[in-house]
Amino acid sequence: xxxxxxxxxxxxxxxxxxxxxxxxxxxxxxxxxxxxxxxxxxxxxxxxxxxxxxxxxxxxxxxxxxxxxxxxxxxxxxxxxxxxxxxxxxxxxxxxxxxxxxxxxxxxxxxxxxxxxxxxxxxxxxxxxxxxxxxxxxxxxxxxxxxxxxxxxxxxxxxxxxxxxxxxxxxxxxxxxxxxxxxxxxxxxxxxxxxxxxxxxxxxxxxxxxxxxxxxxxxxxxxxxxxxxxxxxxxxxxxxxxxxxxxxxxxxxxxxxxxxxxxxxxxxxxxxxxxxxxxxxxxxxxxxxxxxxxxxxxxxxxxxxxxxxxxxxxxxxxxxxxxxxxxxxxxxxxxxxxxxxxxxxxxxxxxxxxx
Amino acid sequence: xxxxxxxxxxxxxxxxxxxxxxxxxxxxxxxxxxxxxxxxxxxxxxxxxxxxxxxxxxxxxxxxxxxxxxxxxxxxxxxxxxxxxxxxxxxxxxxxxxxxxxxxxxxxxxxxxxxxxxxxxxxxxxxxxxxxxxxxxxxxxxxxxxxxxxxxxxxxxxxxxxxxxxxxxxxxxxxxxxxxxxxxxxxxxxxxxxxxxxxxxxxxxxxxxxxxxxxxxxxxxxxxxxxxxxxxxxxxxxxxxxxxxxxxxxxxxxxxxxxxxxxxxxxxxxxxxxxxxxxxxxxxxxxxxxxxxxxxxxxxxxxxxxxxxxxxxxxxxxxxxxxxxxxxxxxxxxxxxxxxxxxxxxxxxxxxxxxxxxxxxxxxxxxxxxxxxxxxx
Numbered sequence: 001x002x003x004x005x006x007x008x009x010x011x012x013x014x015x016x017x018x019x020x021x022x023x024x025x026x027x028x029x030x031x032x033x034x035x036x037x038x039x040x041x042x043x044x045x046x047x048x049x050x051x052x053x054x055x056x057x058x059x060x061x062x063x064x065x066x067x068x069x070x071x072x073x074x075x076x077x078x079x080x081x082x083x084x085x086x087x088x089x090x091x092x093x094x095x096x097x098x099x100x101x102x103x104x105x106x107x108x109x110x111x112x113x114x115x116x117x118x119x120x121x122x123x124x125x126x127x128x129x130x131x132x133x134x135x136x137x138x139x140x141x142x143x144x145x146x147x148x149x150x151x152x153x154x155x156x157x158x159x160x161x162x163x164x165x166x167x168x169x170x171x172x173x174x175x176x177x178x179x180x181x182x183x184x185x186x187x188x189x190x191x192x193x194x195x196x197x198x199x200x201x202x203x204x205x206x207x208x209x210x211x212x213x214x215x216x217x218x219x220x221x222x223x224x225x226x227x228x229x230x231x232x233x234x235x236x237x238x239x240x241x242x243x244x245x246x247x248x249x250x251x252x253x254x255x256x257x258x259x260x261x262x263x264x265x266x267x268x269x270x271x272x273x274x275x276x277x278x279x280x281x282x283x284x285x286x287x288x289x290x291x292x293x294x295x296x297x298x299x300x301x302x303x304x305x306x307x308x309x310x311x312x313x314x315x316x317x318x319x320x321x322x323x324x325x326x327x328x329x330x331x332x333x334x335x336x337x338x339x340x341x342x343x344x345x346x347x348x349x350x351x352x353x354x355x
Numbered sequence: 356x357x358x359x360x361x362x363x364x365x366x367x368x369x370x371x372x373x374x375x376x377x378x379x380x381x382x383x384x385x386x387x388x389x390x391x392x393x394x395x396x397x398x399x400x401x402x403x404x405x406x407x408x409x410x411x412x413x414x415x416x417x418x419x420x421x422x423x424x425x426x427x428x429x430x431x432x433x434x435x436x437x438x439x440x441x442x443x444x445x446x447x448x449x450x451x452x453x454x455x456x457x458x459x460x461x462x463x464x465x466x467x468x469x470x471x472x473x474x475x476x477x478x479x480x481x482x483x484x485x486x487x488x489x490x491x492x493x494x495x496x497x498x499x500x501x502x503x504x505x506x507x508x509x510x511x512x513x514x515x516x517x518x519x520x521x522x523x524x525x526x527x528x529x530x531x532x533x534x535x536x537x538x539x540x541x542x543x544x545x546x547x548x549x550x551x552x553x554x555x556x557x558x559x560x561x562x563x564x565x566x567x568x569x570x571x572x573x574x575x576x577x578x579x580x581x582x583x584x585x586x587x588x589x590x591x592x593x594x595x596x597x598x599x600x601x602x603x604x605x606x607x608x609x610x611x612x613x614x615x616x617x618x619x620x621x622x623x624x625x626x627x628x629x630x631x632x633x634x635x636x637x638x639x640x641x642x643x644x645x646x647x648x649x650x651x652x653x654x655x656x657x658x659x660x661x662x663x664x665x666x667x668x669x670x671x672x673x674x675x676x677x678x679x680x681x682x683x684x685x686x687x688x689x690x691x692x693x694x695x696x697x698x699x700x701x702x703x704x705x706x707x708x709x710x711x712x713x714x715x716x717x718x719x720x721x722x723x724x725x726x727x728x729x730x731x732x
Contacts, residue, residue, distance in 0.1 A: 009365075076674075076677055076678065088678075090554070091675075113554070172525075201515065201528070202528055203636060
């Protein structure tokens with residue numbers, strides 16, 4: 001018996017040595033001809049969230065397609081809680097990547113630290129504000145401009161003259177969506193009344209569909225017939241409420257008509273698109289053409305960074321208002337309409353409209 | 356005869372790991388990748404880079420505390436599933452002492468902060484153990500419920516009561532920053548003597564040696580003291596212990612409190628050692644990982660160290676596998692779990708086999724002394 005045991009031990013050792021020999025000599029990455037290396041680390045949720053992260057991936061994929069052999073792209077997902085996002089950034093930087101994206105404001109501290117340790121690497125952060133690093137581009141969006149257009153769509157389409165807004169976490173970023181939406185609705189329809197609710201004050205507020213459904217149901221019960229959400233995963237609950245009440249909802253970030261379930265799709269009037277893909281793609285192409293610029297860059301209607309979604313599902317539904325929305329868009333780009341960004345500017349805007 | 360068994364026993368963990376790797380290889384083959392490439396990257400990236408080794412040490416530090424906390428309760432036949440909640444509360448009490456007290460020298464402030472963490476963990480462990488000993492409420496249920504309460508409570512405390520006023524209006528939800536006197540110093544300067552520098556070296560802090568010492572102390576206490584003997588007696592046979600005059604309830608209470616105190620320290624590695632503030636986004640789930648660590652270590656405090664290092668290695672290695680071998684993250688998570696599961700199962704089987712062999716060896720020529728020694732185990 002013990003002989004068998006001994007043989008087992010010997011076998012183990014042989015196998016382990018063989019495995020070690022196989023593993024040791026190779027080298028991790030082959031040296032490649034000089035090409036630009038672009039890395040990207042997703043926000044919590046990772047690929048497949050059908051909005052924010054997938055939009056970032058779309059930008060990366062478009063760059064890969066466009067520049068082909070001139071660039072090499074890698075996208076990495078952090079652990080479920082996002083604890084290792086900084087290590088992943090550091091890993092990319094250590095592997096001599098030329099441009100690295102952090103997707104989401106949660107990357108603010110990590111990108112700041114890593115960018116200080118890797119001065120010759122360029123960074124891009126979506127939604128994060130890091131104005132003072134010479135190698136970080138902060139890519140921000142004029143969410144209020146896009147929200148203004150979907151607000152106008154709601155103001156034109158409402159039959160009850162009541163519309164609703166459901167926000168995720170109550171922070172200035174989300175309040176920009178709210179301000180733009182209310183401004184747009186009142187601009188085209190001064191008699192409109194807008195209900196506003198937020199799901200919470202923490203990050204949890206972006207992944208709480210139960211709360212989202214509750215808030216949306218309450219707003220529909222108060223007579224709203226169109227609700228715009230800016231609440232990430234919480235918005236799934238808003239769409240569920242729209243199906244239950246057979247009323248309309250407006251999506252956010254991605255073209256959500258294309259990403260939700262078919263029964264919810266019918267209830268989606270349009271979506272406020274935040275073109276994370278455009279920001280990612282333009283930053284990459286900027287770097288390749290030697291025009292990468294650190295500092296704050298904002299993407300608004302003019303830069304095609306925000307907008308409203310038209311697709312095969314809602315085309316017939318919003319056909320009648322598209323000319324009006326396009327006119328508003330031109331006015332905003334031309335500076336004839338100044339879309340409010342916060343509560344204070346909104347109050348002035350509304351006062352002017354109602355006068 | 357004897358040395359063969361000894362060799363077999365020595366090879367047990369190696370065989371267990373090999374078995375885990377074999378099982379995981381099937382999954383890797385199933386997704387169309389070469390297992391040798393994947394494990395090659397795992398080893399090369401995880402063990403042959405200094406930044407990886409340092410990262411493993413940093414990742415293992417909280418797991419040492421978490422594994423030790425769970426092991427301490429398991430040793431007293433108690434199931435502390437509440438390490439997660441106890442560590443939240445400990446992290447918060449530490450943060451509270453960290454940012455409210457100012458102007459103290461580090462040799463007063465830091466110990467106070469660490470004591471506060473232990474006290475927080477103990478306070479959260481107190482309710483389940485009192486309910487258990489006084490009313491017979493099962494601690495698995497109560498500690499799980501306490502986890503939920505702790506999670507909601509500290510979200511409330513961080514976001515609504517003690518939120519850093521300078522961060523209001525930004526998306527950052529966190530407590531004010533602590534002064535340097537409440538932070539655990541980095542081991543960076545010491546590591547520099549060995550030629551290890553950079554941010555990864557600076558992340559490793561003095562909580563690591565503290566955790567190691569704690570493990571050694573508990574290993575000695577549990578195996579070499581009267582108290583340790585009493586704990587074993589209570590866990591092995593409460594009735595016999597009671598008959599021998601060992602106060603069951605008191606021993607269980609003490610061990611659970613110790614478990615809670617150690618649990619309170621789990622979050623310090625990140626909160627005091629790295630961030631310097633308690634963010635709403637701080638690492639979670641370490642308490643539950645601690646259960647796996649303790650089980651893998653068979654509740655041995657010294658084994659906890661090895662198990663925590665293995666978890667740290669798998670965690671770090673996973674990044675390399677995602678990066679260099681381009682294995683999808685979801686598959687990596689499955690691999691990690693499979694390796695650990697296979698190790699636990701294989702280890703158990705091997706130990707049983709060795710024990711049986713030993714018994715047979717002992718039975719063959721029965722010298723009275725060996726039999727007596729076996730029976731005494």
